[in-house]
Amino acid sequence: MSISIKPDAKDPMSTVCIYLGSEAAGKWLFIVDNADNTGFALLSSRGLRAYLPESETGLVILTTRSPDVALSVADEAEYLEEMGTEEATDLLEKHLGSRTHPSQDPETTTRLLRELTCLPLAITQAAAYLNRNRHVSLTRYLELLRGTEQDMTSLLSREFADITRYRGSQNAIAATWIVSFDQIQDMDPEAASLLTFISCIEPKDIPRSILPSFDSDEKLDHAIGTLCGYSFLAYQEASGMYDMHRLVHVATRVWLRKHGRAVLADADAIRRLGAIFPDWHGGDYQVWRTYYPHVFRLLDRSETSELNERYDLCFQVGTCLHTERRSKITVLYLEPVSRWVSQHLEDKDDRRLAVGHWLGSAYYHVQRMQERVVHIKRRTLDENNQHRISSEGELGRAYLVGGRTREAIEIFVKTIAVNKAVFHEWDISLLSPEYYLAKAYLETHKTKEAIKILEHVVEIAIMTIDRTLAG
Structure with missing residues (x-):
């Protein structure tokens, strides 16, 4: 087929369309791949459909991840389901070539494919990585995927050769997704805001009520629909919750860091959760427990932030946790608040007094729990038993932070004496109780x-480091 287009043609796409609609074109197949740009498909003066040829002897196939594009150009659409495990295994085997076939380790293969959500590009990238690093097993690759965010980011960002894709296209899955994220940012800002928010919280079991509020519920539904259309978000009918796959979650953080927006995104998410997290006196236990995983992840991710609202959220969460008698974890979230208010508020400030009250109560309950544990172990275990010694050490630390310093000293002195009867004077096991003493x-x-003890602690630490380096 030869189509003549003049160099100065103002609308070459129309020329192609007209030719394919004529009898001279004969039989043809016209493929429009990855038509995800709604700006061109919907917002141009004529729209994409005006450029698609029509003929009884021709067929147009258009692929898109945008429901808006699909509905604008087609009378009917086929929605492709996710690749099944059997098909995904075949694809992995095909790309691994001469390596050990996945069929020889079906359990690990299934776990890996689930981690990759049976996504063809992710499978192809995994096979390319394994072929390049032949010492890396399927199990090891799976460990890297489930490891730190840094390891996952590195794996997802690796480029690989793929002759089945267009020349010049990006083959790293992170890079491919980032292109999609940019498209979403341009065509649906609310969906981009939703994507950004979800990247800051736990990617599983996301309740609708936690999501950012837009001008209307319809806008939120539209944004959710956009992300579901790209398979970046999935609705779980059984629980009524939304899920984002961990790989997409990590790739979104890569995208935010690329644009220098990760810190701002965390700050906005903190403000959102601070605004909707119920107060302790409401007794909304089910809501708390639904929100906890998301709040914990956000607060842990932003632990270096000095944002005032972060400490407000820590206080809200801490008081709710204490209401549920989860005193140990309460202390983890209230202690940073206590340090912050002591630096920024006057001694008689109501907020500072409230933080002191809640933290003191949490310390008291931690002490009581630890006292019960130690009491039982003192009745059942020998004083040289390391489980008993460890529990007594924890009680000593609880007394120390709770202001019962003299009782803490008694415990640490006794613990050190018992340890010295078991361990050598220079053993590293003595470091912790001596430091707290x-x-x-x-x-x-x-x-x-105190100085005498700390000098001994430092001396042991230096000796331990020297031995480690020498070994």
């Missing part, structure tokens, strides 16, 4: 005793 001495103004 020195800290207790400092609080009771026994500075000389």
Whole structure:
């Protein structure tokens, strides 16, 4: 087929369309692949459909991840389901070539394919990585995927050769998704905001109520539809929750860092959760437990942030946790708030007094729980038993943070004496109780005793490091 287009033609696409609609064109198949740009498909003066040829002897196939594009150009659409495990296994075997076939380790293969959501590009990229690094097994690759965010980011960002894709196209799955994220940003800002928010929280079991509020529910539904259309978000009918796959979640963080927006995204998410997280006196236990995983992930991710609203959220979460008698984890979220208010608020400030009240109550409950544990172990275990010694050490630390310094000192002195009967004087096992004893001495103004102990602790630490380096 030869189509003559003049160099100065103002609308060459129309020329192609007219020719394919004529009898001279004969039989043809016209493929429009990855038609995801709604700006061209919907917002141009004529729209994409005006450029698609029509003929009884021709067939047009258009692929898109945008429901808006599909509905604008086609009278009917076929929605492709996810690749099944059997098909995905065949694809992996095909690309691994001469390597050990996945069929020889079906359990690991299934776990890997589930982690990759049976996505063809992800499978192809995994096979390319394994072929290039032949010492890496399927199990090891799976460990890297399930490892740190840094490892996952590195794997997802690796480019690989793929002759089945267009020349010049990006083959790293992260890069491919980032292109899609940019498209979503341009065509549906609300969907981009939703994608950004979800990247800051836990990607599983996301309730609708936690999502950002737009001008109307319809806009939120439209944004959700956009992300579901790209398979970046999935609705779980059984639970009524939404899920984002972990790989997409990590790729979104890569995208945000690429544009320098990760810190701002965390700050916006903190403000959102701070605005909707129920107060402790409401007793909304089910809501708390639904929100907890998302709040925990966000607060842990942003632990270096000095944003005022972050400490407000820590306080909200801490008081709810304490209401549920989860005192140990309560302390983890209230202690940073206590340090912040002591630096920024006056001694008699109501907020500072409230934080002190809640934290003191949490310390008290932690002490009571630990006292019960130690009491039982003192009745059932020998004083040289390491489980008993460990529990007594925890009780000593609870006394120390709760202001019962003298009782803490008694426990640390006894713990150190028992440990010295079991371990050598220079054993590293003595470091922790000696450090806390020195800290207790400092609080009771026994500075000389504290310095002597700390010098010994430092000496043991240096010896341990030297031995490690020598080994």
